[in-house]
Amino acid sequence: MDERTLEIKEKGFNMTSRSYNEEYVPTNYDKISVGLKTLTNVTSDINYYTKVNPRATKENVLTVIQRNDITQMRELSEFFFQTSGIYGRLCRYLANLYKYDWMVTPIIIDKTVPEKKILEGFSKSLNFLDEFRVKKNFAEIALRVVKQGVYYGYKVPTPTTMVLQDLPVKYCRSRFFSNGRPMVEFNMKYFDDTFSDTALRLKILKSFPTEFQKGYIAYKEGKLPAEAAGDQAGWYMLDVNNTVKFNINPDDSPMIFSVVPAIIDLEEAKELDRKKMLQQLLNVIVQKLPLDKNGELLFDVDEAKALHNNAVAMLGQAIGVDVLTTFAEVDNINLADRGTTTATIDEVSKVERSVFNEAGVSQMQFNSTGNLALNHSISNDESSLSVLINQFEIFLNDLLEPFNKNKKKLYYRVQLLFTTIYNYQALAKLYKEQMQIGFSKMLPQVALGQSQNTILSNAYFENEILDLNSLFVPPAMSSTMSPGKTPTTEKSTGRPELPDDEKSDKTIKNKEAMS
Numbered sequence: 001m002d003e004r005t006l007e008i009k010e011k012g013f014n015m016t017s018r019s020y021n022e023e024y025v026p027t028n029y030d031k032i033s034v035g036l037k038t039l040t041n042v043t044s045d046i047n048y049y050t051k052v053n054p055r056a057t058k059e060n061v062l063t064v065i066q067r068n069d070i071t072q073m074r075e076l077s078e079f080f081f082q083t084s085g086i087y088g089r090l091c092r093y094l095a096n097l098y099k100y101d102w103m104v105t106p107i108i109i110d111k112t113v114p115e116k117k118i119l120e121g122f123s124k125s126l127n128f129l130d131e132f133r134v135k136k137n138f139a140e141i142a143l144r145v146v147k148q149g150v151y152y153g154y155k156v157p158t159p160t161t162m163v164l165q166d167l168p169v170k171y172c173r174s175r176f177f178s179n180g181r182p183m184v185e186f187n188m189k190y191f192d193d194t195f196s197d198t199a200l201r202l203k204i205l206k207s208f209p210t211e212f213q214k215g216y217i218a219y220k221e222g223k224l225p226a227e228a229a230g231d232q233a234g235w236y237m238l239d240v241n242n243t244v245k246f247n248i249n250p251d252d253s254p255m256i257f258s259v260v261p262a263i264i265d266l267e268e269a270k271e272l273d274r275k276k277m278l279q280q281l282l283n284v285i286v287q288k289l290p291l292d293k294n295g296e297l298l299f300d301v302d303e304a305k306a307l308h309n310n311a312v313a314m315l316g317q318a319i320g321v322d323v324l325t326t327f328a329e330v331d332n333i334n335l336a337d338r339g340t341t342t343a344t345i346d347e348v349s350k351v352e353r354s355v356f357n358e359a360g361v362s363q364m365q366f367n368s369t370g371n372l373a374l375n376h377s378i379s380n381d382e383s384s385l386s387v388l389i390n391q392f393e394i395f396l397n398d399l400l401e402p403f404n405k406n407k408k409k410l411y412y413r414v415q416l417l418f419t420t421i422y423n424y425q426a427l428a429k430l431y432k433e434q435m436q437i438g439f440s441k442m443l444p445q446v447a448l449g450q451s452q453n454t455i456l457s458n459a460y461f462e463n464e465i466l467d468l469n470s471l472f473v474p475p476a477m478s479s480t481m482s483p484g485k486t487p488t489t490e491k492s493t494g495r496p497e498l499p500d501d502e503k504s505d506k507t508i509k510n511k512e513a514m515s
Helices: 003-011 058-067 070-083 085-095 115-132 134-148 189-194 198-207 210-220 257-279 301-315 338-359 372-384 386-399 424-435 443-447 452-465 505-514
Strands: 031-034 037-040 102-108 150-157 162-167 172-178 181-187 235-237 243-247 283-288 321-326 410-416
Touching: 058 070, 058 257, 070 085, 070 134, 070 257, 085 134, 085 257, 085 372, 102 115, 102 443, 115 134, 115 386, 115 410, 115 452, 134 150, 134 162, 134 243, 134 386, 150 172, 181 189, 181 243, 189 198, 198 210, 210 235, 243 386, 283 301, 372 386, 386 410, 424 443, 443 452
Parallel strands: 283 321
Antiparallel strands: 031 037, 102 410, 150 162, 150 243, 172 181, 181 235
8 A cells, every 4th residue: 555545544534525624534423424414323313302392202201101190291291282283183182072062951849839930940040051151161171181181170150150260280189079079179389389479479369269368378377288298288178169170080190191102103203204205315426536456546635635526516506416535445325215115104104003092092083994993983982081071960060059949849950962073963863853752852953052042042033023934834744734635755665875974884885886
């Protein structure tokens, strides 16, 4: 080896930068310089969640679940609700699955109760619940329960209805029950931790009910010490008649938090796939400097540098192209592994399916490819929220207690229908069929989303004020004609065609093939 070859090898074996750097000696093999670009090791830096929240790693999430750290679960659940489209959509889907339709029924025990009194209490009950905005409030509460695992609220009466004041979950807990109702404790440290300005703190404190003001004074006087080792001071037991708590899981953990590790896997798989696609865009132009028959260089350092810089100048504006100048033997450099494109897509799809499997929700909810299996999945989702629906119904009946002053003669009961955004049409049809044999005439309309107040008002206005019965005459049908007259109808043979949502996948495919 001559002195020129030794000199070039000592100063830099390969020339790969935009301008030759004689001081370049590669020491970090995780990041290889290619022109002005840097190829990072593809096995690292593929979880972008950690760039925003360092605790959003799969290992930490699994540790939090294993330790049943409810506080961190709630914080991470809120984070993924804001940053993950899949997690956010799953939470909203479950919270808005039910329509929260409700119906009040007077339970008349003593037949001597005057009709006027029954109607008066019935009207007041309907107006009270209409003002409470049952559907809006329950949908918002359900979303909080799904995200945070629990909802705490405080009842604040108004002249016309009841308002629920949201309480921060971090400063609430429930350890005991009184007559079947959960007792809620509130930590008065909330006001000191949240509002550092004294004037603002007092202003906010005055906006809370009187019970909180009493608790805060007791806290400041040192009358609320920690009850056990490791516990915090400041816990104050609120009146059980004024507080509410809703949850689904017995430990008050977020409902579908176990799906988060699969979401992290999915994001990492998608990021890895994206890096592979970017890698396929790279092209490396290799120019090998010749050697003589003795294996010695034909060019000196300056000549080699000039050849490299000339090639760089020629391709400097090209996208995804770099130049490598070397004296070593180089094989074909192919960064695009195009044969694995389909396999990569399949792998990402597998990870995506695992997310919905962990959540217990069918992926077909958002990308429907089947029919019967989807219906069964929706039924399972409805069942998973039945605990919350029952709690809502108990709460509504508690609100009607002031109207039930004499339960031995008359009381009013409210019922939440199990109508969802998927089954309400079928239930309305079923209620209509029941109406034809003498059952409730209101249920079909309630299942379609109308309140009883609206139903009664519309019926009175259309029939008594507008007299629409005399203006709109129904067509001649067997149900409207007098006895002895039969309308002429077209004859049809065979079983009536089922709705699309009741057909099997095979039937749908056969019908599409015939069209």
